[in-house]
Amino acid sequence: MGVTFWTPFWCGHPVRIQVQVKLIYCFCCEPLPSHKDHSVMHQLLPEVLGLLVWCLVVATPYKFQSSPGWVVFVSVFFWILTIFVFIVNFFCLYMRHGRRSWTIVEIIFNVSAVIFYFSAAIVEASFVSMTAKVMTGHHVAAAVFAFIVTILYFINMVQSFRTLKH
Template sequence: MEEPQRARSHTVTTTASSFAENFSTTSSSFAYDREFLRTLPGLLIVAEIVLGLLVWTLIAGTEYFRVPAFGWVMFVAVFYWVLTVFFLIIYITMTYTRIPQGLCFNGSAFVLYLSAAIVDASSVSPERDSHNFNSWAASSFFAFLVTICYAGNTYFSFIAWRSRTIQ
């Protein structure tokens, strides 16, 4: 004999979620490291920003285009000033934990700033307009100070990199 067919029951479960609920659980927030600016590398980055700003504003306020060597100094000073501000933001927000350390950045900044500081110092010559001379001499002084700051951060980046490779 044939058995009668039973009616099959289907259970459907639905869930509703809003975009806001999903967004709040999946988004990550940036951490803020207040103590970084109190460390020696943090203080060096702040010094690099302040002194680098002095280098390029002292040159930009003059007729630097009359001396072609100052074009190189301006390029290095503005380029690394912008990148250093960017790296300060990366360090303060602790994004560097997701991005490799800046040994290459600090090393290249040191080498190029050293060359720019030497070019800056060798291009300074007294002329009739003492405003240009004073600004160029001051920019040369600050370029060497920024070079020292980048050298310090290169050293600290090297030590941090070396401690990671030994482990």
């Protein structure tokens, strides 16, 4: 796409300047085969729901129990790592080290996210039965969203395995 500018008349004679503008799209290089099926919303859905788990657990008062601390640690840790993975995928930074090695890193990340989020979801679900009736709804919602995030990371793990096979 070209844009034409004219210098102002007070600069002497008008000069035509033509500038070529290249649009930069979401993925600046050829994405991995598994990422062709992913939309940005599909990649950020575990991020949003993980943030929701984090907020629901932190919003409840708890005393002398360490189980909500584990759930918060898992949700915050994987929230930060998911942002990192999204940025690497968005700007195609994996192209510097090869696609195959990045796919293996994604598989390791997704497998660990599934394991840790599943344990956090179980801990949060068991915490619901241990707590009093105060703020039980927050813990139930946090447990449900933690299980949903686990399923989303599992789907990403399966798609990463499919990418490795190709």
